[in-house]
Amino acid sequence: MEKREVKPFIDIDVKDTIYKLSFVTGYSVKSICEDLCNQSFRCGLGRELSPYFKRGIQIDGAVFQGNKKAEKFESSSQNIERISMKVNGKLYDYAYHLSFAMESSVAKVVAYGVEKSMKDYAFLDRYIKQFLSKKIDKERKDMILKIVRTINKDYTVDEEYGIVSLLLYIADEYKRLDEGVDGVLQDVVPVVK
Known part of the structure; x- marks a missing residue:
């Protein structure tokens, strides 16, 4: 499946740590970011983000109702920088569906997934x-x-x-x-x- 480029804004400290992991492991930054994103998506990110759903969605084997008055999804860090990465089509589709439900961008969902796995x-x-x-x-x-x-x-x-x-x-x-x-x-x- 073809990979899609995504350029999320992530916390600067998280980005720095990813670059250090790249140095230590010899893996590319893009591969590490994709692995981190994949891990958080596998762990049911949809359920965690469901309070932000403004539109109804079926994801992770569950149906979620949208709420037009749902809180806006925002980055938890104010100190952010862009990072370039690629994700496979399946991960992109998952992020796209979540972003559609939250009326957010794919990059915000991917950034959250990367940061979530860095805390695991x-x-x-x-x-x-x-x-x-x-x-x-x-x-x-x-x-x-x-x-x-x-x-x-x-x-x-x-x-x-x-x-x-x-x-x-x-x-x-x-x-x-x-x-x-x-x-x-x-x-x-x-x-x-």
Whole structure:
């Protein structure tokens, strides 16, 4: 199915994090954004956005009644920037139907979907683990997991850190983009023999 270009405005911090994820994983920004959007749509975004429906719609196996007096759907952030991405036809159609029901734009729906998935830390952790399985050997992957467990166990922290936090920290500290993630991981995580 042909991909459609969408240029949503997203929170600047979210955009920055997506670019860091792109650096760390080696995946393109467009692929990451599409994966994030796909994740939020799979998790029933329609039901969550239903209070904004001004028109009736059948989506996610449910029928929703529109309400002409429904609240206008607005971005939660005032600090936004455009990002360019492509989504497959199925995702675009889903976003289009939601935008029609909300009398909003497809880009606003896609932006909300991307930002929603960026707040789903369990999903991001699985996403990064999937990357690690493909990119680095088992010994280094186990070492990264051990570092995360040690930080969470041995240090007093307000929140539990995951693989995403560690890899984003690495991306912040090692700005050697020309070496790529493999070079950085070789320096940061020694090969266990």
